[in-house]
Amino acid sequence: DEMKREEVVEHLKQTVRPEEGVIPAFLLGDPTVYKLEHEKVFMKTWVFLGHESEVPNNGDYLTRDLAGYSVIIARANDGVLRSFYNMCTHRGMKLCRADKGNKSQFTCPYHGFNFKNTGELIGVPLQKNIYGGQLDFDKLALHEVTIDTYKGLIFGTWNDNPEPLKEFLGDFTWYLDMVVGRAEMEVLGPPQKFVVHSHWKIGADNFVSDSYHTMVTHGSIVQLGMVPNATYSKKGYQVHTKNGHGGNIGMPNPDFAFLEELIPEYKKNLSPEQFDVMSNVKNIIGTIFPNLSCLVSHTSVKGQLISNTTLRLWKPIAHDKMEVITWFLVEKDAPEEWKKRSRESYILTFSPSGIFEQDDTEVFTDITATATGVVPYAKNFNYNYTMGMHRTPVTDFPGPGVVYDDKFSEAGSRNYYRYWLDMMGR
Ligand code: FES
Ligand code: FE
Known part of the structure; x- marks a missing residue:
């Protein structure tokens, strides 16, 4: 498959010729191109997630899709908008299953780990007993996702080193x-x-x-x-x-x-x-x-x-x-x-x-x-x-x-x- 992907990239370089006004039809219909563009475009660029007016109040949250992965966008009590991968850090259950709502904590539907809307893990059922009080809560915070806003538009990215949003919009x-x-x-x-x-x-x-x-x-x-x-x-x-x-x-x-x-x-x-x-x-x-x-x-x-x-x-x-x-x-x-x-x-x-x-x-x-x-x-x-x-x-x-x-x-x-x-x- 790796072979096929390299071949496709090579083929793209030869056949996509925007300067000449030539765009091949297979760009719109080929599953390998589609998979590659997920990896090379959507995993690298800023992707639109929503508008700030959808989460105006502290406690408001949304779940949205960032390049095929569910993310939570939450406004905590400090008024700051944050985003997290919508995955419980215990065993990976999807933490939040609603599209939208208002709450200050998210409780995992699997074993009940409890996270604040700042991402911190704050509660684990029976933790003293079953982990002997040894569980490292800090290490189990939700995985934060990079977001930024421009004039109310919220964008997110999986790129660890993205061009700043404002420069990207240029x-x-x-x-x-x-x-x-x-x-x-x-x-x-x-x-x-x-x-x-x-x-x-x-x-x-x-x-x-x-x-x-x-x-x-x-x-x-x-x-x-x-x-x-x-x-x-x-x-x-x-x-x-x-x-x-x-x-x-x-x-x-x-x-x-x-x-x-x-x-x-x-x-x-x-x-x-x-x-x-x-x-x-x-x-x-x-x-x-x-x-x-x-x-x-x-x-x-x-x-x-x-x-x-x-x-x-x-x-x-x-x-x-x-x-x-x-x-x-x-x-x-x-x-x-x-x-x-x-x-x-x-x-x-x-x-x-x-x-x-x-x-x-x-x-x-x-x-x-x-x-x-x-x-x-x-x-x-x-x-x-x-x-x-x-x-x-x-x-x-x-x-x-x-x-x-x-x-x-x-x-x-x-x-x-x-x-x-x-x-x-x-
Ligand atoms: Fe979330 Fe276990 S997977 S508490
Ligand atoms: Fe039209």
Whole structure:
């Protein structure tokens, strides 16, 4: 198997050619590539876990998945957020089996070892008697997991020596700030989760650069008048930054789709340039490498333009299956009526029952099917990612990164796969 893996890495280096716009189909359908990318990408990089507003109070906790391993994220009485491998240090039972809750201690369901939400072991049933008082409690503390936050986003990593989170996000923070840092944001409701028979990279790739599909894939939504103000246009900008991050910014927008009454807060949290851009956006769509995407879109609800903000994780389950987890975010200080309508517009568009979501996942599933099996690999079937290669980046956009004044381009995907290949080859 080791042989096969080395062979695959070598094969990747020869066949994945982002600079030429050549991406082989087997990247989306090959189980060995999938296994390798777990080891070389997901075990090394920062992975999104959740939002701080999901654990606002002392004692709050979540269990989440970090590259296939369950971790607990807990806010202890000192207000500090910590993360632990969700494994009892006695004999490995999964310590916490709930998704979410509030408690200061976790008691193992197997033999009852009791841990504080700071990770310390504080109680062992009958310990004086059965261990003769010799048990080393310090050595049995929960295994801490590295986490860090940026503007409320919680990321974790198994890498012992990671690039600091802020550096990892790099220049893409300029864009991310408009999505999650423009005001104090909160997650409303638990995240929604659904399983799609799709390879995970298709979602990440779709959000990193693909606005081109909207006219066709989502054409019926406009024809049916379901989203009255929906117009699909190439107008706007495409940006990518280091480490594979990137996205599209639809501009201009004659209307301001955020909250007029929060303008002072937006201005406080953003630079004047960021605020100017945000005031003019129709939508912001992006991917933070490897599998977190974000989206700000607008819909007209009862004649009023309302923005909605979501985060989504394309969580790998198998080479041909992923769980999509979506979070709905809204300004914490927004009026209740706005929150309700904004959430409605998210449910209508991007959620398990959302009309855009249904269109997209149908396509993702079929792409996965055509990529799977020996034929795409053996026959060297490639995708064409050459769109926009004739263009030169603009220099007059206020935000950082490589920026094109056209959303219809595959530059962002080429950048994404360039970094992916770099990680796979390490
Ligand atoms: Fe947890 Fe034994 S495995 S107490
Ligand atoms: Fe779509």
